[in-house]
Amino acid sequence: MSDLDHVDYLVLGGERHGEVWNGLPMKQWLQLPRTQQPMAKFYSRDQQAEITVPLNDCYFITEYNYLGERFLVASTEPLAKFDVDKEIKNLLPGGISPIK
DSSP: OOGGGOEEEEEESGGGTTOEEEESOOSSEEEEEOSSOOOOOOOOTTSOOOOOOOOEEEEEEEEEEETTEEEEEEESSOGGGSOHHHHHHHHTTTSSOOOO
8 A cells, every 4th residue: 555545634623632643535534542542351261251342533524725735634523613724834844744
């Protein structure tokens, strides 16, 4: 798989606000793991174990135009609640890549 298959997402809102994640292109939402995950439990051989599922947060993806370039923004809330231009400006140059 080449680098062309991956895109940068600016995450706004939630516990990962301001982070940039690189991953495969998604159309509607992006699931990221929470920073705090439950610890695994240990069980004896004759005790039934409970199934634990990793905790994820769901972020909705929006294409955002900034200075003629398109960026992918993953947010937990409507973009009107954030100063997206300022967030992207703080990451440029080199902190986030526009989509091609």
